[in-house]
Amino acid sequence: MANSTLNYFILGTYIQVGTLRYLYFMFTLMLYIVIVILNICVIVVICMNRSLHEPMYLFLCSLFVNELFGSTGLFPFLLVQILSDIHTVSAPLCFLQIFCLYSYANIEFSNLAVMSYDRYLAICCPLQYNTYMTFNKVVTFIAVIWFYSFVKFLITLSLNIRLNFCGNIINSLYCHNYLVVKLACSDTQVNNIYGLFGVVLTILVPLVPILFSYMRILKVCFSGSKQTRQKAVSTCSPHLASLLNFSFGCCFEIIQSRFDMSGVPGVLRIILSLYFLIIQPLLNPIMFGLQMSKIRNKCKHVLCHQRLTCCRDTV
16 A cells, blocks of 8 residues: 655665674774765865865865765765664655765766866867866866756655655665665656656766767877876876776666676675775775875875974974
């Protein structure tokens, strides 16, 4: 029977681990703390140093803020569920988590797409770069990415709220839009059409500038000098690694939510479902921080300054 006033959902993927839950809780908490510290450190370094107020680093700053946004949409929720005996989530909180996690994924892809275009201009049009990529354009790009993503999934949220549900068990560790809509016994045609439209916008629209940019970059690399190739590799490798890592993680989650994965071990299913929400926020600040020489040098300078300050205070 349809329940138009559903109060909560049950998350059916959690397994009972007894007292090991405290170990998992501590591990998850430490992972969240590390992610927050790494991303905040790089954001602070970029914001505090005027030499890093360039388009590439401003896009990176937006990317790291998004990692904090996505992580905060998942980790506090996971920590509560790990310690709970009954794995339930209120309907409003479930819809809020869907909004946060899906917005995070859309912002991530869009941000990486704009960054690929920025790299194309820097490598293929170095003399016109400052003309094409001004500070105002960078701010506009970032504002549009975030505003568009929020509006897009506010519409998803409004479509979900109107549904009547016949069940409340979600076979996932967290709230997943596709699995929630599957529980509805009212007409979901509008949700399905908008969901398909949303997937196309989220994946194909960013894919166009990414493919265009890298095709042009590769063309310049093969026809350019050794110095040009080295510059392209040093600036594009962390971006490409981040893009591929996030794409694979999203593919794992889409496949798992839409196909029968009962033959796959439960632990592996859990790892795959969390991969893009855990590895990406952890990998990006480390990878970009180590690969980008300016960020790396500024981080070293800050750490050395802090050590000297501590030594003076102790003396």
